[in-house]
Structures are given as structure tokens and as C-alpha cells.
Amino acid sequence: MSYWLLKTEPAECSIEDLAAQPTKVVVWEGVRNYQARNFLRQMHEGDEVLVYHSSCKLIGVAGTARISRTVYPDPAQFDPESPYFDPKSSLDLPRWDAVDVVFVQKFSQLLPLDEIKACPALVDLALVKKGNRLSVMPVSANEWSSILELTN
DNA sequence: GCCAACGTTGGC
């Protein structure tokens, strides 16, 4: 059982969108960075996930979710209509992967980035490391606990 | 909209 943080632009897929799915499940598609993809490959069913809102007005962790299906080829890479289409991908040789994520909870208050930055227990979180642009990153068990404590 | 930081591409 591992912990992860997934970035999402709420204009694309917010925690509210996750909660609004009839099945609460979404395909986590569109990861187009090899390091992030390799983290997707390490995920197990049941792993817990922080859902982080980026590139928006209220930046921070908005809630949690869970991995409901482990890695498989991202269908968007094959779809010419998709913004995530990759002409260098083929069914034989897919480059990109997806997982399925199921909504767990929306925090009563979003945990803002500056509070995460101000928390001494979270200085090693990849999210707050200088220049970090990973959209999928591991979170330690201690960091997970610290984040949940901050939301109380 | 700015721009620092980083990843990718492609010529050599």
C-alpha cells in the first residue's frame, strides 16, 4: 500500500468532477512525462492518492482518491481527436499509461500550497522541491499523515 | 502575462 499525489487542473478534472461521476471512477489519462509515467506503473490497487489542484485560483490539495485499476495503455494516445493524442504511439508500441482513480473524499477546506510549504514535516515532498514539475509523485506514509493532520 | 525551471528534440 503506497501513497501518491496527482496534479490536476480543476478546469479539466476537479475533485468535484471526480465526486460527480456516477461511478466516482475516472481514467487518469494524459500523463506525458516519463518519470511521472513510471510512477503510474508502480501503483497498486487500493493505493491512496492526494488530489492536487494546480494552475488555478485556489492551489492546493482538494481531497483524496484511491487507485481502482492499475496501469494500462492510455487510450487517449491513440485518439486523434484527443489533445493527448501521440502520433508516435501505436497499439503495438504504446508510450503512455493510465490508471483508474475513484473518488474518496473532498476536504471541507482545500489545503493551500503555502500551508504545505510552511509545514516542516513536508519539506521533502517532491511537490515543494524547487523546480519540480512532476504531475505524479510518491508521498511517504509520514507525509500523508502530516497532510491529513493539516486539514483538521 | 511573466518567467524560472525543466524536458524534449534534432542537428552535428
Place this chain on the structure above:
DNA sequence: GCCAACGTTGGC
């Protein structure tokens, strides 16, 4: 394999 140019990310 180097590295300049370019594109993207994402906070501010």
C-alpha cells in the same frame, strides 16, 4: 553523445 533551441509547466 553533446547541446542549443524550443516547448511546457505552473506559481506568482
